[in-house]
Amino acid sequence: MHAKIKKSRATDGPEDVYDPEHGKAIIIKNLVKKFEDVTAVNDLSFEVKEGQIFGLLGPNGAGKTTTINMMIGLLKPTSGNIYVGGYNVKKSLKSIKKFIGVCPQDAAIYKFLTGRENIELFGNLHAMDKKELKQRVDELLKAVTFTEASKRKAKGYSGGMLRQINLLMALVNNPYIVFLDEPTVGMDPRARRKTWDFIGALKEQNKTVILTTHYIEEAEALSDTVAIIDYGELIAMGSPKELMEKYESKNLEKVFMKITGRRIMEGA
Amino acid sequence: MNVQRISALVKMELKKIIREPAYLFMMLLFPLVLTLSFGLGFATMPSAVPGKTQFEFMVPGLFGYACIFIIMSVAQAFSDDREQGLLKRINVTPTTSGEFMGSNLITYTSLSVLQVAIVAISAFLMGYRAQGGVAGLILAFLFVMILSLCSVGLGLITATIAKSSEAATGISFIFILPQMFFGTFIPINETTRPIAMFLPSYYVTDAITMIFNGVALTDLNIWFDLIVVLVISLVIVIVGIGLFKRYGKA
Numbered sequence: 052m053h054a055k056i057k058k059s060r061a062t063d064g065p066e067d068v069y070d071p072e073h074g075k076a077i078i079i080k081n082l083v084k085k086f087e088d089v090t091a092v093n094d095l096s097f098e099v100k101e102g103q104i105f106g107l108l109g110p111n112g113a114g115k116t117t118t119i120n121m122m123i124g125l126l127k128p129t130s131g132n133i134y135v136g137g138y139n140v141k142k143s144l145k146s147i148k149k150f151i152g153v154c155p156q157d158a159a160i161y162k163f164l165t166g167r168e169n170i171e172l173f174g175n176l177h178a179m180d181k182k183e184l185k186q187r188v189d190e191l192l193k194a195v196t197f198t199e200a201s202k203r204k205a206k207g208y209s210g211g212m213l214r215q216i217n218l219l220m221a222l223v224n225n226p227y228i229v230f231l232d233e234p235t236v237g238m239d240p241r242a243r244r245k246t247w248d249f250i251g252a253l254k255e256q257n258k259t260v261i262l263t264t265h266y267i268e269e270a271e272a273l274s275d276t277v278a279i280i281d282y283g284e285l286i287a288m289g290s291p292k293e294l295m296e297k298y299e300s301k302n303l304e305k306v307f308m309k310i311t312g313r314r315i316m317e318g319a
Numbered sequence: 320m321n322v323q324r325i326s327a328l329v330k331m332e333l334k335k336i337i338r339e340p341a342y343l344f345m346m347l348l349f350p351l352v353l354t355l356s357f358g359l360g361f362a363t364m365p366s367a368v369p370g371k372t373q374f375e376f377m378v379p380g381l382f383g384y385a386c387i388f389i390i391m392s393v394a395q396a397f398s399d400d401r402e403q404g405l406l407k408r409i410n411v412t413p414t415t416s417g418e419f420m421g422s423n424l425i426t427y428t429s430l431s432v433l434q435v436a437i438v439a440i441s442a443f444l445m446g447y448r449a450q451g452g453v454a455g456l457i458l459a460f461l462f463v464m465i466l467s468l469c470s471v472g473l474g475l476i477t478a479t480i481a482k483s484s485e486a487a488t489g490i491s492f493i494f495i496l497p498q499m500f501f502g503t504f505i506p507i508n509e510t511t512r513p514i515a516m517f518l519p520s521y522y523v524t525d526a527i528t529m530i531f532n533g534v535a536l537t538d539l540n541i542w543f544d545l546i547v548v549l550v551i552s553l554v555i556v557i558v559g560i561g562l563f564k565r566y567g568k569a
Contacts, residue, residue, distance in 0.1 A: 160405075
């Protein structure tokens with residue numbers, strides 16, 4: 052009999068527990084999302100194991116962000132079910148919000164606040180203990196060597212710096228499941244590499260990371276499992292190594308081109 | 320309701336006002352410049368009311384006038400935050416709609432009341448003396464507070480309709496101009512009264528005029544105005560929150 056792991060996320064109340072089902076941080080069953088005549092997500096089903104970095108890949112408009120937005124409750128599915136940390140998104144979004152962190156595609160930051168103030172604000176929105184929050188913010192800023200710049204208003208930050216703060220804001224509550232939507236877009240190669248190390252370290256902290264990216268090499272370097280979606284459908288899933296073997300390709304980029312290219316030609 | 324979340328959001332909004340020169344001007348300098356301009360322009364001009372200058376006649380209306388401009392500030396602030404994805408980002412934290420809306424109602428109602436306080440102090444410095452004593456002033460500020468709440472509600476409705484912060488500025492005038500012309504310092508006549516009777520600022524200006532002219536605070540007309548403006552404001556705030564929650568966050 053499987054023993055459920057229940058971990059308190061010490062914020063608001065006793066209902067606030069992270070309770071993955073049989074080691075599955077996320078379960079998606081027959082997910083469909085339609086926008087009037089357009090089917091953005093079509094009968095999508097997959098599972099994400101706890102503690103994995105899960106890369107969600109696909110061409111522009113494939114349905115990646117729509118899928119993530121449904122997982123975090125910003126969009127309602129037309130049909131199907133999503134379980135995050137053991138909770139059904141339709142019924143228990145309030146509980147889910149306490150143990151997830153979301154890094155949106157476009158840096159959503161208050162420009163008149165300093166980098167530190169932005170991170171602290173979101174810690175406060177998670178009702179974190181003041182002392183714990185200060186420690187956590189110090190720890191995060193130190194990890195990406197952002198300490199001095201964090202005292203300046205975000206208005207003067209470069210695109211890469213805004214991206215870094217965007218990411219730290221998603222991690223302030225020490226979430227169990229982290230959703231990273233194109234986290235390194237606009238970063239220079241050095242900052243991107245540093246962010247990769249940072250994301251890789253999340254796995255060591257047993258966090259489950261859902262990563263969407265346009266950088267295939269990023270997904271290959273970081274992901275334990277990759278799911279490739281196109282036209283809202285799952286067309287391939289496995290570890291980067293498994294996919295490369297299956298599609299007889301030297302790297303994930305070639306796998307991706309092979310799969311999506313073939314589909315595009317079929318659909319033409 | 321979590322006090323820590325509400326307090327963090329209120330502090331953030333206040334920092335926005337303090338650190339953004341455009342907001343700071345709208346919030347603090349605008350009521351000061353407004354009152355000084357009217358004071359200098361109309362302090363010696365006789366009004367239709369015997370024994371009162373035009374400026375003295377206008378002051379109760381300036382109270383309402385200062386309140387209704389918060390509509391634009393609220394609409395711009397919400398539209399800006401929505402454009403930058405900040406509303407969605409807050410929406411994926413445990414912050415409830417009640418906490419989010421509550422913090423904004425607290426912030427912008429307080430700022431609006433502060434604007435009216437600046438009008439009151441400036442008018443006093445320009446020689447205006449209200450009757451009604453301290454109790455009258457408190458009652459006048461109660462009216463101001465309710466009208467400010469109503470203006471925040473209208474700001475939310477504006478932000479829901481507007482697709483961008485630029486559009487929000489323009490659309491906010493749909494709510495500002497009628498209240499300005501038919502419910503504040505411009506005299507109402509028989510033609511404009513039927514329009515004015517639908518505007519909350521009309522009842523606020525009417526009540527504050529009575530209070531500052533020394534009408535007894537127990538006068539039923541004042542309390543009738545209070546009930547009307549309270550009902551209109553509650554309806555607008557509820558509609559504003561409802562519309563914004565349903566259509567305004569995306």
